[in-house]
Amino acid sequence: MFNPLARKLSLACDFEDVDRQILDDIISQSRKVGPREDIIREGDLPDDVHLVIEGFACRYKIMPNGNRQIVAFLVPGDFCDLHVAILGEMDHNIATLTPCRMVEIPRETIEELTTSNPRITRAFWWATLVDEAVLREWLAGMGQRSADRQLAHLICELYLRLKSVGLVNDHSFQMPLTQQELGDAMGLSIVHTNRMMTELRTRQFVSIQGRQIRILDVEGLTEFAQFNPNYLHLKRHRAPDEVQAFFGD
Amino acid sequence: MFNPLARKLSLACDFEDVDRQILDDIISQSRKVGPREDIIREGDLPDDVHLVIEGFACRYKIMPNGNRQIVAFLVPGDFCDLHVAILGEMDHNIATLTPCRMVEIPRETIEELTTSNPRITRAFWWATLVDEAVLREWLAGMGQRSADRQLAHLICELYLRLKSVGLVNDHSFQMPLTQQELGDAMGLSIVHTNRMMTELRTRQFVSIQGRQIRILDVEGLTEFAQFNPNYLHLKRHRAPDEVQAFFGD
DNA sequence: CGGAAGCTTGAAACGTGTCAAGCACCGTGG
DNA sequence: CCACGGTGCTTGACACGTTTCAAGCTTCCG
Numbered sequence: 431m432f433n434p435l436a437r438k439l440s441l442a443c444d445f446e447d448v449d450r451q452i453l454d455d456i457i458s459q460s461r462k463v464g465p466r467e468d469i470i471r472e473g474d475l476p477d478d479v480h481l482v483i484e485g486f487a488c489r490y491k492i493m494p495n496g497n498r499q500i501v502a503f504l505v506p507g508d509f510c511d512l513h514v515a516i517l518g519e520m521d522h523n524i525a526t527l528t529p530c531r532m533v534e535i536p537r538e539t540i541e542e543l544t545t546s547n548p549r550i551t552r553a554f555w556w557a558t559l560v561d562e563a564v565l566r567e568w569l570a571g572m573g574q575r576s577a578d579r580q581l582a583h584l585i586c587e588l589y590l591r592l593k594s595v596g597l598v599n600d601h602s603f604q605m606p607l608t609q610q611e612l613g614d615a616m617g618l619s620i621v622h623t624n625r626m627m628t629e630l631r632t633r634q635f636v637s638i639q640g641r642q643i644r645i646l647d648v649e650g651l652t653e654f655a656q657f658n659p660n661y662l663h664l665k666r667h668r669a670p671d672e673v674q675a676f677f678g679d
Numbered sequence: 680m681f682n683p684l685a686r687k688l689s690l691a692c693d694f695e696d697v698d699r700q701i702l703d704d705i706i707s708q709s710r711k712v713g714p715r716e717d718i719i720r721e722g723d724l725p726d727d728v729h730l731v732i733e734g735f736a737c738r739y740k741i742m743p744n745g746n747r748q749i750v751a752f753l754v755p756g757d758f759c760d761l762h763v764a765i766l767g768e769m770d771h772n773i774a775t776l777t778p779c780r781m782v783e784i785p786r787e788t789i790e791e792l793t794t795s796n797p798r799i800t801r802a803f804w805w806a807t808l809v810d811e812a813v814l815r816e817w818l819a820g821m822g823q824r825s826a827d828r829q830l831a832h833l834i835c836e837l838y839l840r841l842k843s844v845g846l847v848n849d850h851s852f853q854m855p856l857t858q859q860e861l862g863d864a865m866g867l868s869i870v871h872t873n874r875m876m877t878e879l880r881t882r883q884f885v886s887i888q889g890r891q892i893r894i895l896d897v898e899g900l901t902e903f904a905q906f907n908p909n910y911l912h913l914k915r916h917r918a919p920d921e922v923q924a925f926f927g928d
Numbered sequence: 929c930g931g932a933a934g935c936t937t938g939a940a941a942c943g944t945g946t947c948a949a950g951c952a953c954c955g956t957g958g
Numbered sequence: 959c960c961a962c963g964g965t966g967c968t969t970g971a972c973a974c975g976t977t978t979c980a981a982g983c984t985t986c987c988g
Contacts, residue, residue, distance in 0.1 A: 565814040570748040573866025617822025
């Protein structure tokens with residue numbers, strides 16, 4: 431069984447067989463959700479915790495002028511709202527972008543787990559803290575990187591995150607995001623996003639066929655994007671010269 | 680004793696006397712740190728957890744071109760690195776901006792606490808999740824708000840966060856940040872930051888004497904900034920029409 | 929009193945947004 | 959089978975917000 435959750439969390443923790451069984455049980459019952467459907471809205475107090483198994487979703491905020499800012503992409507293995515119970519209300523929305531398969535985990539299941547299994551508890555918190563680290567990196571990028579580098583950086587990030595759950599083959603992966611959605615994530619207009627995408631293709635960093643993107647020049651793209659994967663915390667205690675090792679297939 | 684930590688966390692949890700005693704013990708031993716000193720650097724694995732008791736600090740990243748992006752302001756009651764143990768290395772830096780008083784809590788103390796006291800554990804995680812919510816709001820603002828609104832929004836946020844630890848008097852508080860530092864937080868040049876600040880004063884939203892800022896028109900500033908305090912999670916289950924109640928002194 | 933740090937202002941350059949139009953692709957229905 | 963409409967992509971021209979460069983000013987403190 432394809433279990434992106436277990437695969438992702440294995441990066442943070444050394445699980446035992448019991449743990450893997452628990453993680454397999456969690457994802458055993460999933461439901462299909464169509465594209466562009468809201469899963470959770472601002473102000474909600476969801477009863478279940480949602481987990482993406484297949485497809486792309488996002489966190490977003492709607493501004494008073496109607497603009498949308500995407501503040502996170504959610505890919506297979508990512509939780510949507512693991513710890514909202516602690517905060518109370520949702521302060522943002524979550525929606526699918528593509529058709530998705532999602533798991534709904536009753537809050538009680540999570541609570542039982544976190545009182546009984548310290549390894550899984552730690553892994554869940556690790557995932558939450560990585561989400562926060564990604565936000566910091568996006569913030570830094572939005573403040574300091576030019577539009578072309580920002581787009582390159584986003585592609586590098588998706589590449590590694592999808593690779594860590596086994597969804598990359600030969601430097602190529604599904605990136606089913608419209609340019610509108612990419613722009614909403616970077617705070618750029620769709621027109622400018624298009625020009626930046628064209629630039630990355632012209633420079634031969636990437637090629638695109640349909641919704642599939644292939645990274646033609648990993649080293650070039652990484653350098654251009656000023657991409658340092660340390661913030662993804664995919665391995666513990668990384669040395670700078672190990673960076674390249676990540677990108678091998 | 681002035682305990683900004685206990686004051687802030689009280690917003691999230693109903694503490695008992697034992698808990699308050701623990702929180703008082705934690706901050707009993709603090710040390711002075713000068714302005715503009717690095718506390719923790721990217722790549723570090725800190726042994727202690729740091730907590731701000733007095734003064735302003737920040738999280739920041741340095742970009743390859745030498746630019747700095749501030750990704751969070753840390754004010755009294757804020758933890759610097761509560762959960763880095765779970766992630767491994769620091770992926771950003773932390774530095775004081777003004778002279779500060781800080782507490783260094785041995786990691787073991789935190790670990791003991793989180794295995795023995797569920798209320799304080801919950802409160803600590805609440806603080807971490809609020810940090811994440813603030814990041815999302817900053818990201819949305821940087822992507823979608825004009826420079827003047829962004830600055831107004833930041834002032835509203837600092838106003839409420841400082842108010843929640845008792846550091847606001849009569850709509851007036853210490854904001855000892857240079858325009859360079861404000862600009863680094865918003866991704867704006869110092870020149871433009873200056874112009875936006877001038878604009879807010881011209882519009883009679885705020886007045887500034889030295890490092891003290893006074894909000895002259897709370898309602899006007901809030902509306903101009905498109906500020907909705909829900910993301911700070913200062914109270915549980917807020918209704919939209921309670922927003923204004925926050926701003927009364 | 930002098931120097932450093934921070935604040936303020938002007939003018940020009942540049943990156944990104946906006947508006948507008950046309951193209952390519954794809955699934956649907958006649 | 960083709961016409962059609964919708965959605966997403968592409969390109970051009972111009973407007974606008976923000977940056978950069980440069981200079982002068984104010985405040986504070988040794």
